[in-house]
Amino acid sequence: MSPTTRRKETTAGPKMCHQIPWRCFYLFTCLLLWTEAVPVAIDKTKVQVPEEQKEEKVDHPDTGLYYDRYLREVIDVLETDKHFREKLQNTDMEDIKQGKLAKELDFVSHHIRTKLDELKRQEVSRLRTLIKAKHEMQNGNDLSMDHQALLKQFEYLNHINPHTFETDDLDKLIKTATKDLENYDKERHEEFKRYEMMKEHERREYLNTLDEEKRKKEEEHYEEMKKKHSDHPKVNHPGSQDQLKEVWEEADGLDPVDFDPKTFFKLHDSNGDGYLDEQELEALFTKELEKMYDPNNEEDDMVEMEEERLRMREHVMNEVDTNRDRLVSLDEFMTSTGKKEFLEPDSWETLEQQPAFTEEELKEFEKHISNQEQELSKKSEELLKQKEELERQQQQLNAQKLELQQAVEHMERLRSQQAQQPPVLEGEPNIQNGAVQPPSETGNHQPPAAGDAKPQESHQ
Template sequence: MLKFVVLCSIIGLVVCPPVLPDNNHQPVHKSVNETLEKDPLLSLEYHKYLKEIVNILETDPEFKKQIENASIEDIKSGRIAEHLALVDPSIRTKLDEIKRMEIERLRRAIQRKAALSNLKAHEIQTLLPKHVDHGNIDTFEVHDLERLIKQATFDLEEVDKLRREEFKDHEIEKEYERRKKMQQADAETRQKLEEQHKRSLEMRKNHQRVNHPGSKDQLEEVWEEEDKLDGEDFEPVTFFKLHDIDGNNYWDEFEVEALFNIELDKIYNKTDPEFDPAERFEEMNRMREHVFGEIDKNKDRLVSLDEFVESTKSREFKQNEEWKGVDDEAQFSEDQIREYSQAHVEEERLMSTPVNDLRREQAHRQEDTQHHQPPRQHHQQPPEIQQHQPPQQHHQNVQHP
């Protein structure tokens, strides 16, 4: 099996943008723009360095051979870096040059950040990225490759966690804005808004049945409606190759996500006044996570042809439990909404208060704090402490004769 594709998959995820929903029909909430555009992988500061290193290593036949014979664990843990000694000297020279360029880029970036934050010399250590060995700034060594692979693997594994947190924040903010708009509206407008919201919720609740992602029924629906083939003739190997866009015998995350468009269209209707691209995007990611959890047995963030074919032989593949979407689960609690609302009210109050008033308010709070502090109690120190105290010096005025 071609294991080098594991490293290439890291590059593919870093440099390829995710498949985003069409949001031309509706204005997008501000936090949605931030969620969709600031994808953690696309914003990795070292994505160019990572791509260049892997692309150069791929050109070395001996190193590529070692990758192909390595286990997934050896690759993801960075142990494969030990084979760097086998790389041709001309390639090592190229790797050295790329590292020196990356060190120079990081040096300039750290200088800017340190100046903006007014950091002291010892605090600059906190800005050093972990994907490169800063102890050696001249040559690319085993430790550099090990650091690079482990850091990229860690970042990839953090993507879904961060995405879920951002989506939850988005849902809380959206509900806060909806309630705020209701409160500010007159009685007639408020009633219309409430009725529209109820219709939207009812529409989502009564959508078509959503097939379980990765099930036989779900994939056969793609086979018939997108591939325009007879459902009775569904054949796993043919289906896999039809949707292996780059033809490398692996499905990456984007190729798997593309299989869910029919199911997503059942839940999210773009004619709905409350259609939210961020919710469709989150649903797509939840489906992708589920499919990888069931099929990707070696956890390399790729679905191989062998893994897919094996999954179609399982009992679960033929089952088709209805999929529950994000609307079927509470994304936040009333306490979280209340906490968010209180924070926004305080923020809006501070924004509307003149600076001088804020300073007076802060001064009053400091005076109140000092006023309510109890008087200091002067306790005699224990003998074991007293004996270590230096003699006090008196600064009284002394008259000299």
């Protein structure tokens, strides 16, 4: 199977990039939205609330962070404090990311702090359990390890004080989540570059296994697939009027003449929170991606399709999301529709027009792979030698075990023979080796020989 065929089977890998956290930035913004509505005076004694509504609880979106549960639990507890909600209304996203909101923790009620203390203790206990399990798997049981030193790797809480939730804990939690998500796009691009370089490396390695004629045919097929993939309809610039009008007409079924940006925004704000989040934006690019990618085509790589989708979303966010909260508000959206770039956009450069790596980067990557293969080969040889030595020792042990068994069996046979021989009584002949032996007598007296005279009786 050639690399060209194999690459179509690798469609699950990049999806994980798509599912990696991006919504943590606006978890705290969600608190603002939750408190923006003007309260209406209602006589609660006359309102019947169904049981289902009483127990209903709105969950925060899963960020995908490994400390997501702890993050959401802290937010849920803080939401219940009136003072914290009021401060949240007057704090913008930039101040939140800089840690100014964390200082308000000193003014929340005592029972809120108590709940936060308990959450932190549970989280520290969870981390210690994970550390111990990992340590035991790698190094065996070692009960003397320093948990405090190992907890330093978890930057989202203050490990020095594992018992109480302080201002520093909230500050670390916000800043760590912010940093993790800001680095996500960079890490995603690097991951995709590695994927593309590995694909090209495998293709070249496969070519090296072919003779000249087959190699030529494979190269021709490869170029044909590239040309076929690039032969697609025009791709509209993401976020431009042409692109949005196409969605308006084909996805929404509306007349392009009646295109209205404000109406378009409300149509695609699927959760009705007044913002276009990253998933809602990515859904707008489906029509453009379908022009370039078809899972049934050999020449189309679904990994590259997901990377293209994320590039489009990233581009629109950079152009429209002016406050960098990873959300597009209605005001930001309307402002972007008044720009020249919205009406007369530049042409969009797709992935095939922007190589993911250079030849120098590929050579460096192949060198790294070669070093890894050498290391693996060396370790494999060492393991093989260890295996052979263990087999030799096992053979010696088996030989010793066999000798021991034979010795035990020989001793058992001797004991069995001795047990089967009848005891020899005094006066009875002892038959040995088929000859009858005279009974033994006490002393050294020998019987008289034939013809000997009887001994004379002694006289007193």
